[in-house]
Amino acid sequence: MTIAIVDYGMGNLHSVSKACERLGFSTVITGDPSVIMNASGVLLPGVGAFGDAMEHLRESGLDTVVREVASSGKPLLGICLGMQLLFDTSEEHGDHQGLGLLPGRVVRFLGGTYKVPHMGWNKLEYTNASSPLFDGLEEGHVYFVHSYHALPARKEDLLAVTDYEQPVTAIVGHGNVYGMQFHPEKSGEMGMSLLRSFLKLAEGAKQV
Template identity: 75%
Template sequence: MAIAIVDYGMGNLHSVSKAVERLGYEVLITSVESEILAAEGVILPGVGAFGDAMTQLQESSLDAVVRKVAAGDQPLLGICLGMQLLFSTSEEHGSHKGLDILPGAVVRFAGGDYKVPHMGWNKLDYIEQGSPLFTGLAEGYVYFVHSYHVLPEVKTDLLATTDYGQPVTAIVGRDSVFGMQFHPEKSGELGMSLLHNFLKLTGNPVK
């Protein structure tokens, strides 16, 4: 059994798949519902604009597939834009509805004494220390690239923040659904360790 990476035409598929393979797991890049639902775990990547991504997901009916995954027991991880898509709405280039798996809104950085986009290495602050994603890991730096950030409605969905002129949502999670605003595959040892802790939740043995 493999880890399914959802291919809807807007993901950093290559870098994510290579990272998962480096950690010893089999990867399947796919847009086929049966393959996604049969996978041990599912990753929803994303690069680009929120509205375009939702259009792609809807036109391929993959929005419904991701919701099915979230409603079941398969671990699901959204990365960067993929994390933002898990939420209810986004104001990026207009008003758009998201997958609404987690309640909350995606909003633009207001700007001020910091540059937009938020780009570069920034330190994680763990909010929910007991999350399985953080097992054995100290707080450290990961790599961000984004102009919009998530405001979760449910306090317990917020697992980690980073400081960028304000507390910014960095990791979210509820039950078997998780999201990382940064790119774990580009975030050195800590990023790979966080990704590895997610993969361990799948029960999929390494090769």
């Protein structure tokens, strides 16, 4: 099996690729639609601004490809900004349309009594412990760096939160579409375990 890491010009692609390889999974960093569609699972990483990322995706036509991946039933994981792109809209530097794969919006931390960006190790709290991502995993700490956070419109899409003066969306999922606000490859043993869980889902989906 091969995991496709979507290359649209914004993301820590090589660090994600190396993490997957350390877990025993082969990856390809690509912007080729046919390679992405033929992969067992797809990772959509992202760093930077929401509007810029969506512009890159649209210009390359990869926004359509990612939506096709989601409709195909193939496991898809958005990481950091990549998770935020799964939602309908973001207010980062104006109003921007996202991929619309999960209903909801991305908003800025209000700040004031707490620092923005949210940066540091925070413990996950599962809000849907039955998710296959958490199979055999106890709640643990992961590393966050973000100034905007997602507000899912459907309660059932929220799989895990963390506390940063408020409940903050950490992991989302609906069907075959998942998202993690933190970078699992930079989040120690817990992050790598969660990434492994997703890759195993992709491996299992291929066998069906």
